Amino acid sequence: MCRWRIELVLHLFVLAVLNSCGFIDLRPIEVSTVPAEAYSVLPESYSFVVIHFDTEMLKAETEGVVKIVSSLGSVETDTEWQGNDLVLKPVSSWLPGIRYVLRLSGTMYSKDGRDLFISKEIPFFAISPSPMPYLKSVVPSDGESTEVFSRDDKVLEFVFSESMDRRSTEAALSCDSMGDKIVEWLDDDHVLHVITGKTLSPWTSYRWSISEKALSRDGAPLARAVSGRFITDLDAEFPRVLKIIPLLKSEALGDWGCWLPADLNLEKGLGPSQGIGVEFSKPMDGESLKRAFSFEPSLPGRVDQLSATKAVYIPDRNPEAETNYTLKINGDIKDSGGLKMGNDNVLLFSSDIPQLKIMSFYSAEDTVILKPERGMVIKTYIDEAGGGVLRFTMHFSLPFKEEVQNDAAFRITLEPFFPGNLPPVSLRFVRWPYTDQIRMDWEGLQIGKPGESHYYRLVLPGGRNGMANGDGSYFKEETWFLIEAVGNEE
Incomplete structure (x- = not known):
């Protein structure tokens, strides 16, 4: 008998003996993955994660050992077996800049009776390894006291760590009660300015927030949602009336524009063709001044703002001769920062126009x-x-x-x-x-x-x-x- 035939017979004999005695297969289960190396980048939004085995596995037990996680939590996937390959398909698209981790932890079993205890983590990215953006700073800071911003003023300045996608960031930004949102981008879209569409109210808390839906230019979402507030309570001085005097129209310009003081105070009387000058302690809101003056009995007219702190009420007609009047300046009038005067200012005066006799x-x-x-x-x-x-x-x-x-x-x-x-x-x-x-x-x-x-x-x-x-x-x-x-x- 040839030598090789003798060796074959011996091998067959050994195998028969081993099987008859209950010995198991000691060969290790070979496992490979896609992604294969740490910090690999999957190329597409829906690229598959694959675990490849060199033998047929028990499916349910193997699937229980596999998980994909990120800073946003567990990643939901659909699983599918293709031969000896376990294929994980993301339900939602991968997000660029997110650090994902393929985690294999536990014991897996093959159908031929072998088992493998594994503890392995493979971090990876998808689409782009660019980092997730975050908000580096905001002005005013959270809880800061500020002045009262007027219409078209810059209210907020956000500085991001990455160049941001304008459309998604603006959609993710919420600014409560600030009117129409007007934005301005600077510094290669790292800096976002928010401009108010209306004059804000004094002594009011204004809130803002940016959700994770804000994306970087590379598509990476904001690392975490951010929010804050500021309070328009920096100005604590309420406006008040300093003086009320009768004025005469003049061709010369002075402290009261084209009007000259006719007397030191209105209580001495208002004469023919005269206006009523009022000086305030602070710059005033022109719109509220238009509705500030009322008279008893009625004395219709209009208000002209002469400067930031001075205004004149111009009657449409002369006051009634030898008549007593009550002037009320409404306490709801506001300064340029929105603070109200608070209390009505009331003054009694007489017409300085005698009756004919x-x-x-x-x-x-x-x-x-x-x-x-x-x-x-x-x-x-x-x-x-x-x-x-x-x-x-x-x-x-x-x-x-x-x-x-x-x-x-x-x-x-x-x-x-x-x-x-x-x-x-x-x-x-x-x-x-x-x-x-x-x-x-x-x-x-x-x-x-x-x-x-x-x-x-x-x-x-x-x-x-x-x-x-x-x-x-x-x-x-x-x-x-x-x-x-x-x-x-x-």
């Missing part, structure tokens, strides 16, 4: 009546031969401006009063010898008869729409007299 009435016969009373009867000589002419002069308490003299004169009326059959009269002559005196000639009057007096009603209309001197003064009410027409013999 008649100082004297005298006729052609030099009959003088001083301060004639409303409704009194005045006997007056009539030149009947000259056409029934009544001549008289009235002296007023105040001068009339030249531009209103004609209008004022033609507002005066003279009409037959008694008896009812008297013919109408007409104005024949009018002249202003002085700015405070008017001379008038009326014709067509008839002298009374024995037992029948003739009366004519002389009327000077009152009120704001009546007879006015052009400087804001007018008769408080309609002023009238009864002219009794008499002849020389009376």
Whole structure:
């Protein structure tokens, strides 16, 4: 028999003996993985992780030994066996910059009865090994007290460790109650500025947050969600009124713009064509000033802001003559930082505009009546031969401006009063010898008869729409007299 045949027979004999005695297979189970080396990079978002065995394994027991984890927790995968390969398919895509770990820990069994205890960890990345970005700094810092930011001010500055993807970062950023979010990127997208879309409120806590959905330019998510707040309570001084004075329009410019102080305070009175100047202790919000002034009785007008701390209220018309007013400046008005004044500022003042009065009435016969009373009867000589002419002069308490003299004169009326059959009269002559005196000639009057007096009603209309001197003064009410027409013999 040949030598090789003898060796074959011996081997077969040994194997038969071993099997008959219950000996097991001592060969080790060979295991390899994809990724094979630590810190390898999987190329695609859904690249598979593979554990390869050199023999057929017990599937359930083997799957229980395998796990993939990251800083975000366990990674959910779908498992599939392809021959002797255990294939792990990620349910969600791999994220760049995340450090994943393939962990094999426990005992695995092959179908031929062998087992393998394994404890092995293989860290790896996917798509890109770029690190996850994180927020290096933010201004203002969490809990910091700040000024009150105005519209279009830079409110927040975020500095990131990596260049950020603009779209995802802006979507992940939340800024509560700051109006429309306006952003500005700087320093190769490492720095993000947030600009407020409205003026913020004082003494208010504003919160912000950035979620992990913010990605770096390489697609790596923010290492962790961040949040913070700032409080607009740095300014603790409330605005207040320093002075309220009457102002006169001027062509010269001064501390009050094109207005000049007419007096030291408003309590001394507000004159014709004057405005009301108010000085505040702090720069004020122009919009709130527009609604700050109210008057009792009403005095409509508008507000012009002359400077950061000064404003003027310009009445649409002169105040009522010899009238007391109450001015209220609303406590809800705000300074430029949004702080409210708090308490209403109330001031009592009087109109510095006197009412018109008649100082004297005298006729052609030099009959003088001083301060004639409303409704009194005045006997007056009539030149009947000259056409029934009544001549008289009235002296007023105040001068009339030249531009209103004609209008004022033609507002005066003279009409037959008694008896009812008297013919109408007409104005024949009018002249202003002085700015405070008017001379008038009326014709067509008839002298009374024995037992029948003739009366004519002389009327000077009152009120704001009546007879006015052009400087804001007018008769408080309609002023009238009864002219009794008499002849020389009376």
